[in-house]
C-alpha cells in the first residue's frame with residue numbers, strides 16, 4: 001500500500017469576497033511551514049492587485065507566492081517538468097492555491113491528480129460570481145474535496161452574515177440579467193477577466209436581503 005498517496009487530500013476554502021478566505025489559507029500555510037512540511041503557494045497572474053508574487057488579504061497580510069497563468073502553467077510548475085523552476089510533486093507536501101476561480105475548470109483534474117499522489121491541495125476561491133452564478137471550478141472542487149470551509153463576510157448594508165457580493169462601481173445595473181448588451185459592459189461573469197479584478201472600490205459583501 002502507498003501510504004504517501006493516502007495522505008493526499010483536497011481542502012476547499014470558499015465564500016464571498018471579504019469573508020477571510022485568504023487569511024484562512026495563509027493560516028494553513030503558516031501551520032504547515034511550522035510543521036516542517038514542504039509548501040508551495042500559488043496565485044493567478046490575473047490577481048495583480050498587490051504585485052504578482054504575493055498572496056495578500058484585504059486586511060494587509062501577505063505571503064510570497066508563485067504567480068502562474070493558469071492550470072497548465074501550474075501543472076508544469078508543480079510537476080517539475082520545467083526543472084529549473086518546479087519543485088516536483090515528490091518534493092511537495094502542501095500546495096496552496098489562492099483565487100482559484102481564475103483557473104477555470106482545468107484546475108479540477110490537476111487538484112485530483114496531485115491529491116492522488118499524496119499532496120494536500122488547499123484551494124481558496126469564490127464559489128459565486130457577482131451575478132450569483134455558480135463559479136467553477138469551486139463547486140466541482142467542493143464535490144471532490146475531503147474538507148470544505150465556507151466562510152461568510154459582513155454585509156456592507158446591514159451588518160448581517162454575507163454569503164454574496166455585489167459590484168458597486170457603477171456597473172451593477174449593467175449586470176447581464178435583463179438588458180440587451182448589458183454583458184458588454186461587465187463581460188461574462190463566468191469568464192475570468194482583468195476587468196473583474198478588484199477590491200473594495202469595486203465590490204461589497206452583501207447578505208441575502210441586500211444582494
Ligand SMILES: Nc1ncnc2c1ncn2[C@@H]1O[C@H](COP(=O)(O)OP(=O)(O)O)[C@@H](O)[C@H]1O
Nearest residue numbers: 017018019020021022023057058059153154205
Ligand atoms: N465586509 C467585510 N466583511 C468581513 N471582513 C471584511 C469586510 N470588509 C473588509 N474586511 C476585512 O477583510 C478581511 C478578510 O480578507 P481576506 O482574507 O482577503 O478575504 P477574502 O479572501 O475572502 O476576500 C477581514 O479580516 C477584514 O479585516
Ligand SMILES: Cc1cn([C@H]2C[C@H](O)[C@@H](COP(=O)(O)O)O2)c(=O)[nH]c1=O
Nearest residue numbers: 016017018128129130165189196197198
Ligand atoms: C465577485 C467576483 C469577483 N471577481 C474578482 C474580484 C477580485 O479580484 C477576486 C476576488 O478576490 P477576493 O480575494 O475573494 O476578495 O475576484 C471576479 O473575477 N468575478 C466575480 O464575479
Ligand SMILES: [Zn+2]
Nearest residue numbers: 155158207210
Ligand atoms: Zn444586509
